[in-house]
Amino acid sequence: MQRTRVKICGLTREEDVDAAVAAGADALGFVLWPGSKRAIDLARLAELSARVPAFVTRVGLVVDQDASFVEAACEHLDLLQFHGDETADVCERFARPYIKALRMREGVDLEAAASTYGKARALLLDAYKPGVPGGTGETFDWSRIPANLAKPVILAGGLHAMNVQQAIRAVGPFAVDVSGGVEAAPGIKAAAKIDDFLRQVLTTYPSKFQ
Numbered sequence: 001m002q003r004t005r006v007k008i009c010g011l012t013r014e015e016d017v018d019a020a021v022a023a024g025a026d027a028l029g030f031v032l033w034p035g036s037k038r039a040i041d042l043a044r045l046a047e048l049s050a051r052v053p054a055f056v057t058r059v060g061l062v063v064d065q066d067a068s069f070v071e072a073a074c075e076h077l078d079l080l081q082f083h084g085d086e087t088a089d090v091c092e093r094f095a096r097p098y099i100k101a102l103r104m105r106e107g108v109d110l111e112a113a114a115s116t117y118g119k120a121r122a123l124l125l126d127a128y129k130p131g132v133p134g135g136t137g138e139t140f141d142w143s144r145i146p147a148n149l150a151k152p153v154i155l156a157g158g159l160h161a162m163n164v165q166q167a168i169r170a171v172g173p174f175a176v177d178v179s180g181g182v183e184a185a186p187g188i189k190a191a192a193k194i195d196d197f198l199r200q201v202l203t204t205y206p207s208k209f210q
Contacts, residue, residue: 002206003201004173004176005026005175006175006198007025008179009156010180010183016194023195026056027059028052029081046075049076058078059078060077060079071095080096080099083101100123103127106128115150124156125156127140137157142155153175154177155175158181159181160193161200165200165204
């Protein structure tokens with residue numbers, strides 16, 4: 001059976017990086033967009049990413065940012081996560097694989113997006129809130145996700161230990177992405193919440209595999 005992977009996003013502190021790794025997270029997300037409460041700069045990215053051991057993916061979240069900045073960040077990252085209006089050409093210009101985040105606004109065509117971003121390693125699906133590129137803390141209607149989308153799905157938006165099993169059973173995502181759901185405050189993770197979230201995920205399989 002295929003297990004669901006886990007990304008812990010919005011990390012800002014050494015102890016939270018360590019807690020996420022110890023709990024078994026597959027990927028760690030670092031927010032590089034300055035408009036976020038969880039934003040870090042390149043110097044802090046270098047410090048935190050240096051703590052991440054082999055086989056844990058370091059992901060950098062950017063939002064329509066300058067190419068030179070993204071290129072500089074790549075030195076400390078394994079994967080880029082584009083959360084803005086970046087075209088496929090923009091996403092593909094950097095020396096790192098990428099995932100494309102899509103906000104589930106009314107009328108979004110996921111099949112078309114999977115084709116447009118054909119080289120993306122996955123599509124990250126998040127709740128839509130006007131003016132906010134991500135991290136809304138809100139869920140969306142999971143039934144809107146096609147069952148056989150051409151790209152792996154990373155499910156985000158309002159996930160926490162109390163609803164992630166339901167989400168996995170309903171969607172069968174390749175991975176889940178959590179930030180606020182494992183926090184004591186924005187950018188400040190709670191190790192117990194990280195542990196609980198991972199425990200819930202690792203004991204749950206999508207309905208289609210049961």
